[in-house]
Amino acid sequence: xxxxxxxxxxxxxxxxxxxxxxxxxxxxxxxxxxxxxxxxxxxxxxxxxxxxxxxxxxxxxxxxxxxxxxxxxxxxxxxxxxxxxxxxxxxxxxxxxxxxxxxxxxxxxxxxxxxxxxxxxxxxxxxxxxxxxxxxxxxxxxxxxxxxxxxxxxxxxxxxxxxxxxxxxxxxxxxxxxxxxxxxxxxxxxxxxxxxxxxxxxxxxxxxxxxxxxxxxxxxxxxxxxxxxxxxxxxxxxxxxxxxxxxxxxxxxxxxxxxxxxxxxxxxxxxxxxxxxxxxxxxxxxxxxxxxxxxxxxxxxxxxxxxxxxxxxxxxxxxxxxxxxxxxxxxx
Numbered sequence: 321x322x323x324x325x326x327x328x329x330x331x332x333x334x335x336x337x338x339x340x341x342x343x344x345x346x347x348x349x350x351x352x353x354x355x356x357x358x359x360x361x362x363x364x365x366x367x368x369x370x371x372x373x374x375x376x377x378x379x380x381x382x383x384x385x386x387x388x389x390x391x392x393x394x395x396x397x398x399x400x401x402x403x404x405x406x407x408x409x410x411x412x413x414x415x416x417x418x419x420x421x422x423x424x425x426x427x428x429x430x431x432x433x434x435x436x437x438x439x440x441x442x443x444x445x446x447x448x449x450x451x452x453x454x455x456x457x458x459x460x461x462x463x464x465x466x467x468x469x470x471x472x473x474x475x476x477x478x479x480x481x482x483x484x485x486x487x488x489x490x491x492x493x494x495x496x497x498x499x500x501x502x503x504x505x506x507x508x509x510x511x512x513x514x515x516x517x518x519x520x521x522x523x524x525x526x527x528x529x530x531x532x533x534x535x536x537x538x539x540x541x542x543x544x545x546x547x548x549x550x551x552x553x554x555x556x557x558x559x560x561x562x563x564x565x566x567x568x569x570x571x572x573x574x575x576x577x578x579x580x581x582x583x584x585x586x587x588x589x590x591x592x593x594x595x596x597x598x599x600x601x602x603x604x605x606x607x608x609x610x611x612x613x614x615x616x617x618x619x620x621x622x623x624x625x626x627x628x629x630x631x632x633x634x635x636x637x638x639x640x641x642x643x644x645x646x647x648x649x650x651x652x
Contacts, residue, residue, distance in 0.1 A: 412434055415434065415494065416431065416434055418494070419431050419432060419434075419493060419494055422492040422493045422494075423493065425492070426489050426492070426493060426628065426631075426632070427628075427632055428493075428632060428635055428636070428639075429636060430635075430636070430639045430640070431639075432493060432494075432495060432635055432638070432639055432644065432645065433639060433642070433643065433644040434644055435471055435496070435644040435645060435646040435647070436469050436471070436644070436646075438646070438647070438650035438651065439467075439650070439651065442650075442651055442652065443465060443466045443467060443651060444466070445460045445462055445465065445466070445585055445652055446460050446462070447460045447461045447462065448461060448462050448463055448464070448588075451463075451588075453570075453571060453572035453575060454572055455572040455575060455576060458572070458575040458576065458579055459563070459575055459578055459579055459583050459584055459585050459586050460585055460586065461570070461575070461586045461588060462585070462586070462587060462588065462612075463587075463588045463589055463590040463601060463611070463612055464590050464608060464609075464610045464611050464612065465610035465612070465648070465651045465652060466610060467609050467610040467651065468609055469609055469610075469646070470609055470642055470643050470644065471609065471610065471643060471644050471645070471646040472607055472609075472610070472611045472612070472613055472638055472643050472644075472645060472646070473498070473587075473610075473611070473612045473613065473645065473646060473647075473648040473651070474495065474496070474497040474498070474593075474613050474615070474634065474645050475497065475498045475499070475500060475564070475587065475589065475612060475613065475614055475615070475648065476497055476498070476499050476500070476615050476616060476617055477499075477500045477502075477526055477564065477614060477615070477616050477617070478500070478501070478502045478505050478526060478530060478616055478617055479499070479501045479502055479505040479506040479513065479526075479617050480505050480616070480617045480618060480619075480622075481616075481617040481618050481619040481627060482508070482509050482512040482617070483617075483619060483626065483627045483628070484512075485626070485627065485628050486627040486628060486631070487512075487515055487516060487519065489628050489631060490519070490521075490631070491519050493631075493635075495631070495635070495645050496520070496521075496645055496646060496647035496648075497521060497645070498521065498522050498523075498524060498562070498647075498648045498649065499513065499516060499521055499522070499523050499524065499617075500524045500525065500526035500562070500563075500564040501513060501523055501524070501525070501526050501548075501552065502526045502527055502528065502529065502530040502548075502566070503527075503528045503529070503548055503551050504528060504529045504530065505530075505617075510555045513555075513556070514555070514556065517556055522560065522562075522647075522648070522649045523552060523556050523560060524552075524560040524561075524562040524563065524564065525545060525548050525549055525552060525560050525562065525563040525564070525578075525583065526548070526563075526564050526566065527544040527545060527548050527565070527566055528543070528544050528547055528548045528551070529544060530566045531544060531566060532566065532567060532569060533565045533566065533569055533570050533571065533573075533574045534569055534570065534571045534574070536573075537573075538573040538576065538577060541573050541574055541577040542577035542580060542581070544577075545563060545574075545577050545578050545581060545583070546577065546580065546581035549581045549582060549583075559581070559582045560583075561582065561583060561584040561585065562583065562584070562585055562586070562587060562648075562649075562652065563578045563583040563585075563586055564586065564587060564588065565586065568588050568589070570586070585652055587612050587648065587652065588612065588614075589601070589612045589613060589614035590602060590607075590608070590611040590612055590613070591607065591611060591612075591613045591614070592613070592614045592615065593613055593614070593615040593630055593633060593634035593637070594615070594623060594624075594625075594630060594633065595623050595624055595625025595626070595629035595630045595632075595633055596623075596624045596625060596633065597633070598633070598634070598637050606641070607637070607638065607641050607643055610651075612648070613634060613638075615630055615634065618630075
């Protein structure tokens with residue numbers, strides 16, 4: 321396991337991309353995050369269809385002004401939109417109240433911030449500069465999702481530790497995350513990850529045996545990736561669209577093999593979380609909108625703490641910086 325840990329740390333290293341450091345205060349950041357939620361709710365509430373009459377037809381226009389004659393119907397629609405917004409705000413308020421109780425139970429210093437509603441249209445994902453291969457039209461490789469929202473994405477790799485406390489903690493805190501699974505570890509207890517899936521977590525591909533992909537032939541890589549696709553479909557009902565190569569290492573054959581069995585995108589990471597620290601890919605050692613955070617299914621044998629300890633660390637970092645955790649699959 322120590323060898324795996326060392327290779328993962330090597331995989332974190334790469335050329336940083338300069339980005340401006342954030343300069344907002346924590347209070348302002350929290351306010352912006354909540355404003356984004358409410359603005360999204362307002363947009364959703366006000367984006368309904370035009371008013372219609374009881375027969376489903378638009379009201380006749382006033383010939384003098386070319387406007388709908390049924391002003392009362394328009395006012396009723398406005399009231400309906402306001403009601404929808406009020407209901408949405410109340411839903412967010414109740415969810416945050418429950419989160420606050422859970423945060424205290426699980427030892428979080430602050431309640432996690434609410435993520436804004438997901439976009440109606442997912443952003444276009446492209447390969448990060450410097451991460452390209454010679455092949456064209458292959459699944460994009462990226463570390464950050466293009467968005468202006470103050471959100472990040474939490475991903476957990478491999479499947480070594482199967483801590484039931486993690487399942488309870490994440491469910492009660494309502495923190496979304498994605499799991500990238502390697503079968504040689506998951507097969508010890510497929511049921512654990514089925515419980516995770518039942519709670520709404522998406523399960524993705526991290527190969528059968530967690531091998532160093534560039535050291536394998538195309539046929540060997542295809543077996544590692546595509547056989548894991550089949551295994552995940554057998555046990556969890558679907559072939560996932562996302563794949564993460566072990567250690568973050570890949571070549572053109574890796575992407576070709578992944579594409580051949582249904583992989584649409586290859587998310588890597590911009591930061592990595594441990595119970596006692598964060599590690600950063602970028603030069604400014606900070607979070608940015610859309611950053612992907614990596615961590616692992618690990619316990620005290622490998623870490624200075626438990627998986628709940630790791631969640632406390634990552635959520636302190638994310639919340640202190642004014643970010644919310646969003647669901648990766650809503651954006652990719």
